[in-house]
Amino acid sequence: MKSLTIKNLSKTYFDPYAGANVTAVHDISLRVEQGEFVSIVGPSGCGKTTLLNMLAGFIPPSGGSIMIDDKPVKGPGADRGVVFQTFALFPWKTVLENVGFGPRMRGLPAADCDRIAREFLSLVGLEHAADRYPNELSGGMQQRVGVVRALANNPDVLLMDEPFASVDAQTRMTLQEELTRIWQERRPTILFITHDVAESVFLGDRVVVLSKGRVLEDMPIALERPRVWEHLIEADTFKALSAQVLHKVRSA
């Protein structure tokens, strides 16, 4: 069982424009068990993106530790897959080549990479787009590719950085439902960063509310799965939970 343990994580950096030190993350401790879906929500500037960047290894923490099982994490790596808000698909590679990138980096033969890529593309119904280039796809399709590209590499943890913020509202709801479906099928460990309260409640087993670099609340979400928007949007439980989270976010 691979769990992610974050202990007393902090990040301070020097802002040349302010001419002073800025603490983005004060003291965050968190534990995520294998197969959990944890949503992290908070207003802009609460440190959630900094947190994700530290978990992904893109920036070094100022203090504290990040461990996968008992191994400390240093720098980026294939054990922590990332899905970006900007999709970050390689424009000069086809969809198939994008999804097969991770396996290729691991040294698998081309045939295997293609096979794995096609398998994951069919998860989101995009096998037919395998030979297209990213700029030929819509935003929603691109992000689906982004998600399966990260998943195809079988990471220990999937870090998602406001992945659906760049698509329109309708597509967003479809993508959220697809994500939960994929998650139920494959059970990856997911850490999902968002500023959208409803999205965080819809997706997660737990919602962690962040504010000004600290954890304000860690709430379990006892909603049944599979979760579908048409049911939940009217459900009292969903509305109550969302209201609770919103209240917490705003109270900061």
Place this chain on the structure above:
Amino acid sequence: MINRWTTAFTFAAPLLLLLCLWEICVRLLHVDARVFPSVEAVFSAGLETIEDGSLFQHIAASLGRVAVGTSLAIVVSVPLGVAMGLNPAVSEFLSPLFRFFSVLAGIAWIPIATLWFGYGFGAITFVIFNAVFFVVTYNTLLGVSSIPMPLRHAAASLGATGWTLLTQVILPGALPNIVTGIRTGLGFAWRGLIAAEMIATNVGLGYMLFLARDFYKTEVIVFGMIVIGIIWLLIDRLILAPLERSTIERWGLVRRA
């Protein structure tokens, strides 16, 4: 706090480092003065040219030619470019012509220029005029024709006609392209100047370099090269680049990478 002194220093530091490296290499490797001069030799040769006034003569000649050729060219090409650019049909039709001549700008005209104007000021100024003219006209044409029609309509519906339209909308709108054209054209012109001065005259920076070569006076050559580099750096970095930046960036048309 980044101020101008720090930027000036960070810019000069690598060059000064190179200077030291140069001196060390020449001393350590006992390089023959005819192959590469020492810093000291260059410095004293330079001092000589300053003292006997020849450096100023050369610089004045070169810069004079550049100034005359460039100003003439701008005065002719901007109005021409505007006139052509205003009509989309005309600008589209004539673009290939100007693109073609932009390629020939400058150096390629040296032989025929010396035939038409003889050796000296006329030929060289013509080469410079030529280099700037085609490039600036083409860029002005592009700039004017790429002003979005809605913008021109908006101006017209606000009562701008003729002269006001020109000065308030067309020229400012095309200004970034014009400035880019001037900067590029001047670049070609400067190169053409040095080449032309090596071939077609007996005063000027290019000539100074070429003459020194005849006598294997490498210290004068290197000094001349440094002078040329500094002058162009000053012109390009202190005048042209800030001009380009301020027109483009201030009006939010293009963001610097």
Place this chain on the structure above:
Amino acid sequence: MNMARQLWSIYLRFTSRFPSLRNIIPFIPLLAAWTLVTELGVFPRAFLPGPTDVLNAFGTLTYKGVLTQYLEDSVVRLAVGAAFGTALGIPLGVLVGLNARIRNAVWPLLLFFQAIGDIAWLPILLVWFGFSLTTMTLVIVYTVLFPIVLNTSLGVRSVSPDLHRAALSLGASKLRVVWEVVLPGALPNIITGLRNGLGYGWRALIATEIIVGTSGIGFMMFDARRAGSVVEILLGMVVLGLLWYLVDGWVLAPIERATGRRWGLVTQ
């Protein structure tokens, strides 16, 4: 006004099948004007010969094999110089683009040496290597180097950091990121740099051939000038312009457009 608009519309529709005609047809009135000016004898024939004279010279010199030889010499020199310049320039550009410290150290040097310009190096190169092919090639290498280094580094820096991070989080090593992400991402800019570099290189070649030359189009023009034969000067200019115009328009620019467009990237 309407007449003109009609004419223009006819022109557009006529050339819509072969848009490249639009790059050729505008020269027709120019040629016509040129012929007219020479026929009217506005300038003495010795100063400005007509298109037919130039065409004749073209025929004679090609027949004698002189023009083709000179052309070959010039083109080969440019190609060799450009090849070396590119081989040096791209790695340097990648290095400068990726590493901020190197960039800060090297940038002022790059700007200064670029400011000196290729031609200004001729005298000292002549002292070192004499009137030889080496001198000419070195000038071309120098000329081509700077646009390539500058554009490559620009392209490298324009690759979105998210793309770097995506590759890293998919298990790529830093070196593989350069090969898989940075170079392809910078390719449109690299090609722009190559295109610019070749443009400058072509000009520098002419100047070098004039000053150093034993053969080549530039030499042909200057030699003709010494002999007072304007026709060949004009021929040289026409050949120069035409060659570059064709290569740039039909080979380089489309490549630039194609890489930019296919990858959905935008080029300057």
